[in-house]
Amino acid sequence: MSAPKVGIRLAPAGKGLSDETLRRIDEAIARYPVKQSALLPALWLAQQEQGYCSTEAQEQIAARIGVSPAFVAGVVSFYTMYHTAPVGRHVVDVCTTVSCWLRGSDELVRHIEGRLGIKAGQTTPDGRFTLRTVECLGSCGTAPMCQIGDDYHEDLTPETMDRLLETLR
């Protein structure tokens, strides 16, 4: 799924991965017949720790898996769910593909934009929310919907959306 890569433009903190994450990456590597298959899982683990995949993390992963950092960067940029820079604490991904569009996703996006004072693709100045529009999330029967972090929120209305945003500090 292609969506613009966004993030507040801080220079990514020059920080490597924790020993615990590196240990879990080694576990992932051990699960596969071929080491390189652990690349996506390793990037997930890095993003889980850092909120994005920092250059340092990518380099550490490259070394462990035995590919070049440039190769890792090329893979990272192919997939829309990996962030390469810090993003808002809550990334609000609103689906605007056909079924959601038919059920009012564009109005929902406009509503959130008004509410947060940002446009889709931007992050609030306090770093609390990043708003993005994304393509079909496989929840078309409960449209409109959005994904925030790990969770799906379905059958949304402006009112339920407002309540949801309230709960996210």
Next chain:
Amino acid sequence: MAALAEKVLTRHVGLADQADLRAAAARGAYQTLRKALSTAPEAVVESVKASGLRGRGGAGFPTGVKWTFMPKETSKPKYLVVNADESEPGTFKDRLLMERDPHLCLEGILISAWALRASIAFIYIRGEFVAGWRTLGRAIEQAREAGLIGRDVLGSGWDIDVILHRGAGAYICGEETALMESLEGKRGYPRLKPPFPATFGVYGNPTTINNVETLAVVPAIVERGAEWFAGIGREKNTGPKLYCLSGHVRRPGVYETELGIPFPALFGELGGGPLDPKRKLKAVIPGGSSAPVMTAGECGDLLMDFDGLAAKGSMLGSAGIMMMDDSVCMVRALERVLRFYAHESCGQCTPCRVGSDWIHRIVARIERGEGTTGDLETLVSVCDGMVGKTICVFADAAALPAKSFVAKFRHEFNDHISRKACPFGAARG
């Protein structure tokens, strides 16, 4: 046309504890695996072949036939790949199965892996499906502890590992060879075929890839027999099927019924008819957004199966059925469809990379009232330059729907061009 007497795939999806192995086992989960393991793998293949099961991932290829493509005499390991990428717009059936009945999915995967004598089953699940990923992950651990996965499964002498692999956001990874590249830790670029996965799949080893729903129905075939399955639906279009209804329909959702239910019964009886009773149905995208659009008039006697839709120039695809009522601007609808393809092209083939973007821009321009006479001809000729000229069928999946919208709703496109505005105004987004 024989109806489906009782639910098969969705029998247990409403039960709160179905993801728990003990509860699922109490309802009979893994009994069929036991039965299958006591017979020869070839018997399962034969049964699936005789059932007429056709793949539920999009192309409708006969599953049993696909399984026989796997080499018999080989020293290489064999793999089963489960396509749980479910990213075709309008489709949300596999998600339901994985979140609500993971042990049914797993039992189907294990029986199929046995039929293929696979040593690893990889489940590739789209990155956004975190709930399904967690639920399946727990189910796999439970099954491992119970000796259903691992060495010498249930004393059969057969070793199987199941690896759950999470994608990271890329529609193209649903295409089988792109998925394999992604699984190998690369960008999800589709491979040139041949060689086909059965000879050169994951890590270059013999691989069979099937959709989640395809595999989840295998236990029922083994349990109840090929004849039972073949008796549901009609010839060459057999068995229970999950349909995803969305858009302008009163009760959107996943419905299990026999393959080939007539459209009016699916939309009117199961879906409850139009969302807004004052509106009339105008168009239907019958098989995910890659399927050519149908006018409401064409849907009156339409049988919702592979051959029924192919006969009308469209396809059942992923059975993601999107209803549009007469408030919808078809130019804007096509713009929305094409935006998806413009975003998702992997960019390997020039006709696809350039074409997907180009046709989207033409339609967006027409929609804004900035189209010119000649735009439609350009649109159609760019589409023709995309079909059949690329590594995978993604380009066709963008071009054929575009052509169908123009062919069936040409007057709406012309209206936009002559009025220099959208006649629907700002209606519905």
